[in-house]
Each structure stands twice: as C-alpha cells, then as structure tokens.
Amino acid sequence: MDVQLLEATEDPERLICQAARNDYMEEFVGETSFEEIMEEVGGDSLEDRQETLIHHLLDHGHFGPFEHPHATFAVKGISRSCMAQITRHRHVSFDVQSMRYVSFDDVDPADVREGEMVVVPPSVDDPDWVGRNQDTGPVDDETAKRREELFRETIENAFDSYQELLEMGLPPEDARYVLPIGTKVNMVMSMNARMLMHVADMRAAADAQWEIRQMTEAILDLAAEWCPITFEQYEAEMKNRKNRLAP
Ligand SMILES: Cc1cc2nc3c(=O)[nH]c(=O)nc-3n(C[C@H](O)[C@H](O)[C@H](O)COP(=O)(O)OP(=O)(O)OC[C@H]3O[C@@H](n4cnc5c(N)ncnc54)[C@H](O)[C@@H]3O)c2cc1C
Structure with a gap:
C-alpha cells in the first residue's frame, strides 16, 4: 500500500x-x-x-x-475489500481503478502468489496473528503452513483462470468475476478536514x-x-x- x-x-x-x-x-x-x-x-x-x-x-x-x-489522496494497492469499506463514506469523493477498462492480462500468476496483485493479509504468514471476531487462537505450524499454501494457491489459480478466460475472449468486465476480493486496486479520494x-x-x-x-x-x-x-x-x-x- x-x-x-x-x-x-x-x-x-x-x-x-x-x-x-x-x-x-x-x-x-x-x-x-x-x-x-x-x-x-x-x-x-x-x-x-x-x-x-x-x-x-x-x-x-x-x-x-x-x-x-x-x-x-492517491492510494495504491489496497484490496477491493478495503475499497468497499472506505467507499461507504458518503461525503468522500472517489475515483476507483476500473476492472472493465484495465485488464490484468500480462501478470505472471507466480507473482500473484507473492502478493503482486492480491493483498496477502498478515495472518496468512503469521501463525500467532489473531484477528477480530476469531473463535480460534494461534494455530500449530503444520496448519499455518497449509493455510498459507491454500491461500496462495487459491489466488494464483484465480488469476490463472482469469487470464485464460480473457484469452478465450471473455470481456474483462465479466472475466473479473472470478477474481478474489483481495485483488488490489488504486484509488483517488477527496474529502474535507x-x-x-x-x-x-x-x-x-x-x-x-x-x-x-x-x-x-x-x-x-x-x-x-x-x-x-x-x-x-x-x-x-x-x-x-x-x-x-x-x-
Ligand atoms: C468497524 C466497522 C464495522 C462495520 N461493519 C459493517 C457491516 O457489517 N455492514 C455494513 O453494511 N456496514 C458496516 N460498516 C459501515 C458503517 O455502518 C457505515 O456505513 C460506514 O462506516 C459509513 O459511516 P457513516 O454511517 O458515519 O456515514 P458517512 O457516509 O461517513 O457520513 C458521515 C455522517 O453523515 C451523516 N449521514 C450521512 N448520510 C446520512 C443519511 N442518509 N441519513 C442520516 N445521516 C447521514 C451521519 O451522521 C454520518 O455519520 C462498518 C463500519 C465500521 C467502522
């Protein structure tokens, strides 16, 4: 960010x-x-x-x-989840990077794993991280490893499928439906003090x-x-x- x-x-x-x-x-x-x-x-x-x-x-x-x-303010690389939260504020003016007109067709899915296109939350890498409204506490090393792998595999696969759909002629505005909520977006926003x-x-x-x-x-x-x-x-x-x- x-x-x-x-x-x-x-x-x-x-x-x-x-x-x-x-x-x-x-x-x-x-x-x-x-x-x-x-x-x-x-x-x-x-x-x-x-x-x-x-x-x-x-x-x-x-x-x-x-x-x-x-x-x-110009904001680079927040998740679409974060964007959904901030855009609830009705007295702020926004411009949000479009996924209809910008297609992410030259991204290497391997880079996606590393957080290139999707925000990787700190809990994915940190087994001791306990989030709000979480019923369970810290997890053992094996679960932490599997959890991280599953997260990274899922986002990589999503971008892989997205690019394949683009190659098969699906419009970017429709191919984007397979992308995760953590997909990064750039935004400009204005507000008064x-x-x-x-x-x-x-x-x-x-x-x-x-x-x-x-x-x-x-x-x-x-x-x-x-x-x-x-x-x-x-x-x-x-x-x-x-x-x-x-x-
Ligand atoms: C921790 C947290 C958890 C949240 N969880 C959820 C959730 O689960 N689901 C969900 O839908 N939202 C959730 N929200 C969003 C929250 O309910 C508000 O919609 C959002 O924060 C916008 O803030 P605001 O209501 O102050 O409105 P703003 O748009 O920021 O407006 C500022 C102020 O102007 C006044 N105002 C603006 N519009 C009106 C209006 N139409 N009528 C009367 N007064 C108005 C109010 O006094 C308001 O506080 C969450 C927010 C937080 C901080």
Whole structure:
C-alpha cells in the first residue's frame, strides 16, 4: 500500500479561521485583512491566535469551519475489500481503478502468489496473528503452513483462470468475476478536514480492520503535515472518541 497527498487546500488553517471568525464579526471577511480578523483572538503572534481559535473550535465541537479545506489522496494497492469499506463514506469523493477498462492480462500468476496483485493479509504468514471476531487462537505450524499454501494457491489459480478466460475472449468486465476480493486496486479520494476526522474516528479505531486502519493512519500522517494544528490536537485528544459528529 502507498498513500500520497495529491493536492490540498493551501493554508487550510487560515481558511478554517477565516470561516469561523466570519460567524462572530460585524465586518465582512472578504474585505478584512487576516491580521484584523484574528485581532480579538488570544495569543501573542498570528500563529498563536490560529492555534487558540482552532483548539477552541475542536473543544466546542464547532466543526463547520473544518469543512472548507479539502485534501485529495492517491492510494495504491489496497484490496477491493478495503475499497468497499472506505467507499461507504458518503461525503468522500472517489475515483476507483476500473476492472472493465484495465485488464490484468500480462501478470505472471507466480507473482500473484507473492502478493503482486492480491493483498496477502498478515495472518496468512503469521501463525500467532489473531484477528477480530476469531473463535480460534494461534494455530500449530503444520496448519499455518497449509493455510498459507491454500491461500496462495487459491489466488494464483484465480488469476490463472482469469487470464485464460480473457484469452478465450471473455470481456474483462465479466472475466473479473472470478477474481478474489483481495485483488488490489488504486484509488483517488477527496474529502474535507471534518470528514477526514470522521473517517479516522471510524477507520483508525481499534475495531476497524487492519488494512483500512493502516490506510487511515497513513492519511492521518499526511493530514498532520497539511493541517498541523488541527490534526495534532485530533491525534492527542480526539482520536477514537465515540459519538463523533457533534453539531
Ligand atoms: C468497524 C466497522 C464495522 C462495520 N461493519 C459493517 C457491516 O457489517 N455492514 C455494513 O453494511 N456496514 C458496516 N460498516 C459501515 C458503517 O455502518 C457505515 O456505513 C460506514 O462506516 C459509513 O459511516 P457513516 O454511517 O458515519 O456515514 P458517512 O457516509 O461517513 O457520513 C458521515 C455522517 O453523515 C451523516 N449521514 C450521512 N448520510 C446520512 C443519511 N442518509 N441519513 C442520516 N445521516 C447521514 C451521519 O451522521 C454520518 O455519520 C462498518 C463500519 C465500521 C467502522
């Protein structure tokens, strides 16, 4: 998996402050300098004032201003299972690599075994891994070996059959039906800072699956660089809270 920040609102925290101060100012933000807009907020420097205001907004659940800055992320090589989970979030915009127009016809099925085209979950290689909602505990070495072999054999066979079906003239849009849910996909997604916090509330939480957690943690790292005051406070105080989208 690779997660990159493709594009994002420049100076997002200035925009958050402008939007928030608009609510409480007689003057029009469009005709007032940022320094004047922030004059009444506590702090020695402009940066301090931004920090004060953003902390205040987050502490009080005044999340509207965080809807103005947007970020676009490119995600490489997540499973279609993970993609199905993240695309449930209705305020995120997505572009998903097509399996109708992209056919994976030059892949060596032997590479598929090694995770070239399909995400291989850590539990496949790690006998001690215990997943959520799992009735059994760690397994013995023989079972672990057989389990890994069965997993790798199955994904290799699936890609083998897929390519054979393509060679026999089946359209890619129909041949793809034999591919596993772990098949890798690339995606572009955009969301505002408020939604990013909501996605992280749900998907970086302990009860989310390891793959979407890993992706969300990578997004949060990028968000902390892009919008630092907001996401540093989010990481420190708000992550994993329940009852998330307060007014
Ligand atoms: C650990 C975990 C397990 C899950 N398991 C399942 C499962 O087994 N099956 C399954 O189907 N889903 C499952 N989900 C998905 C979950 O039910 C949500 O559909 C998904 O996380 C989207 O989040 P959201 O409901 O907050 O909506 P989002 O689309 O992210 O919207 C954000 C917020 O906007 C508001 N909103 C958006 N649309 C509406 C609307 N139409 N009406 C009212 N309010 C709205 C809500 O306040 C919502 O919280 C799971 C999620 C998690 C985190």
